[in-house]
Amino acid sequence: MSSALSITQAVNPPRAVFLDYPLGHTSGRPADKAEQLKIMQTTLSVFTSATEPGDIVQLPFEWSDDHSWKDRVMRPQANKKPSEGSMDDHDRHADDRVERYPTPQYQLPEDELAANEACPTCVFLSDNRSG
């Protein structure tokens, strides 16, 4: 499944479906079970209906009839409100990305307390090279 068409075209998997939704919604909208089921059913049918390796089937669902959400993705300038009377343009190319913290990032503080150090279902793989 994919919501990033050009990336999936570059990866070129055996078969794929493309859903033109914002990132974070690859398999549907929150709490919309009916649509999630339709998306999944259509997706699974491609296992048998795709006959050409590399086929990407675009799913017939639209996030909104207003496509302007696409203009604001990864464009911090588009999301910034004009600041009043500010002469400071150090944030013209503001980096609004989340920092890549090197330690486990828990959703809830209690998760960190609950985390089992031994974690038998956490699989840490080793890399014999660097880079």
Place this chain on the structure above:
Amino acid sequence: MQPPIDYIARTRDQYSALGYPPYDWVHNGDEPPFATPSKPLNEASIGLIASGGIYVEGQIAFHFRDDFSYREIDNRTPPTALRATHFAYDLKDVRKDANVVFPLETLHEIAAAGIVGEVGPRAYTFMGGIYSSRKVAEILAPALADRLVADEVDLALLVPA
């Protein structure tokens, strides 16, 4: 109607505006391997792999600096035990309903409806914001493929965030 976002172009623009070189995306030019399913969908078992940073309460969460570990999630895990952590997408909706990028419950309903045979015993998750494509290609992906083979599933469903 606007065309889909071209994320390769969009990230290149974003990185360039921030003074970074463009990211070197993987391009697989050769024809992908293509196996035809050996049984009809309603007899097949499905293995779910999702990269949206889903973990279960009690597991160690992912970090954000090329974490190439993965988590096993028993297919009977209640939705209330699921968590999400990732740096590259808005987590608001996955934290309301994990099915938006981890459609385990959806797959159970599809199986209950008889559309697919069954859901594999475990789902596997990782945090897909891994800048080293080498680590994914050489270490993580082969490890996950081995798990699906060991689980004897017929189909693999990969869900990025």
